[in-house]
Amino acid sequence: MAKSSWRNRIVGYGEVEVASVLENERNWRLHPDQQAQALDALMTQVGIVQNVIINKRTGPDWPDGQRGVERMLDGHLRLRLAVQKKQRTLPVTYVDLDPKEEALVLAALDPLSAMAATDNAILAELMRQLEAESEALNRFLQEIAQQPQPLPEPDADPSGDALREIADEMEGAYTLKPDMRFPSSQPFGIPELRADRLLELPEGIDLWPGDDLRETVNAPAYMLCYGTSCRTLDFTRAVLAFYTDDARFESVWNYPDKMAMRILNAGLVGAVAPNYSLWPGQALAVHIWNTYRSRWVGRYFQEAGISVVPDVNWSGPEDYDFCFAGIPMEAPCISIQVQTFRSNQPDEVRRVVDGIAEALRRLRPQRVLFYASKAGRQLIGEHWPGLDAVILPTLMDRRRDKLRRQGGLT
Structure with a gap:
């Protein structure tokens, strides 16, 4: 031997x-x-x-x-x-x-x-069996499942995110300063979004599933989650959103001018303001800071000529004093992610339901874009059946659905 x-x-x-x-x-x-x-x-x-x-x-x-x-x-x-x-x-x-x-x-x-890659079929089946008792752990597991990876096909194209290859500079003299200040009358100086540069959501919008999922896609418009493979996507029909792990789009805060240039050069329809996490148990100062960052980047995009959908985010009632600040009343659309709660935990369900109700009461938006898990979509349907809403599944749900259709999940 x-x-x-x-x-x-x-x-x-x-x-x-x-x-x-x-x-x-x-x-x-x-x-x-x-x-x-x-x-x-x-x-x-x-x-x-x-x-x-x-x-x-x-x-x-x-x-x-x-x-x-x-x-x-x-x-x-x-x-x-x-x-x-x-x-x-x-x-x-x-x-x-x-x-x-x-x-x-x-x-x-x-x-x-x-460096390890992912077998999506095994991961999806494993995720289906998990029961996390903590919201922090549940959010972490959700984000693992959403990380775009090629399906295990021998000829899969691991091409990645084509948006990152778009030039981050404009031709001619046009430029943006990365450090801008926006006067505000809102709590904690949270920047105010401009009502004249809010995005009206395109009709028929669907979630972009990623090139690697190899689905037939022919919707009039798409919401593109940052980091999703998109070489075959017509950017002029896409709205960029940031419903993924915060660490993956930290560069948007550090280099907002470069991201704004890419959005403009790509010809994207617009963007949803970044969704910086507000975790239960975090210091309130962190929640205020992440709300400030979301609104600041949104306003920065607007000043660059990009139409924006405000992202609305909260952890609990303690955030209501500032989490809606800077969002104009009766906006054409606001966006809310509903994917990080456990439907078998009444306290977590109540936190989601109360937060959505408070957002609708205070902001009175004309339409709501929901990025929601299966449990989230059921919750929205039960509580707001007549709401003018666009309800999109998460990337994880789209991948699970394909695996089920292929016989990989039961």
Whole structure:
């Protein structure tokens, strides 16, 4: 039998006192609140299922002051959550690597995992079986399922998002400043959207499913979720929306001028203002800030000549004092996502129903665009059967439907 060329670098296992563990001074990974909340929810619901990794650093290549000083190699976020939750110990796998080996593992371990592709049939079936007890975890799982991936077909075209290839500069002298200020009389200085540059939603609009889904598409217009493969899409019939993980469109906030230029150069009909997440349990200041960002980007797009649909978002009644600020009354259309609640949890259902009712009462929009899960679509139909609304399924639902038609799901 041929011997394996892989060396086993694991030198032991055990339980380590959380208070005694030192983070790695060369750890480069940053963990946003959304990731921390989802991991905390997973650990709370399921428990510990994976060891942290600690490097013992006993080799001669380690300099004085570092040799023999054990440092975390993998599991930094779990360690921080354990400290917050006053967890006494964590299960640990010990390795003993030299400085160059440790640096290589730190640099490559997480990115290598992120390179894995997706078998959509298996993922969709797995998602169907999940029961997340936390809204943070449920939102995280929803976003995993919505990430556009090629269906497992041998000749699938993994072409990606063609919008990102559109030029982010305009010909001639036309330019935009990325740092604009908009005078406002709204709470916390939340910018006011211009009533004269609100978008009237095109008739017959449907969700763009992505090139990789290979569906026959011939609707008069489409809502394009940012990041969806769209090489075959006629942009002049599309409205851009941002109903995906916040991290995927953070560049819109950092470089609004470049995104506005792309929208203009592509000839898009308009855009839905970005949907920055408002999570239950977050500090109210975060909710105010993300509402401000959504309205600021929307107003920025308008000043660039782009017609906008206001996005309306809230977490609970505590947000009502500011979450509708800056949206003109009787707008041609507002947009609401209804996909991040559990229909078997009365409190979450009530939060959604009350928020929609409050938005309709305060804003009195002429039409509402809903981006909704199956449970969300049922909820809207039950409570507002006569509402002038366009109700679009989520990307995840469209992909599940195709898999069912192909016999991949029951």
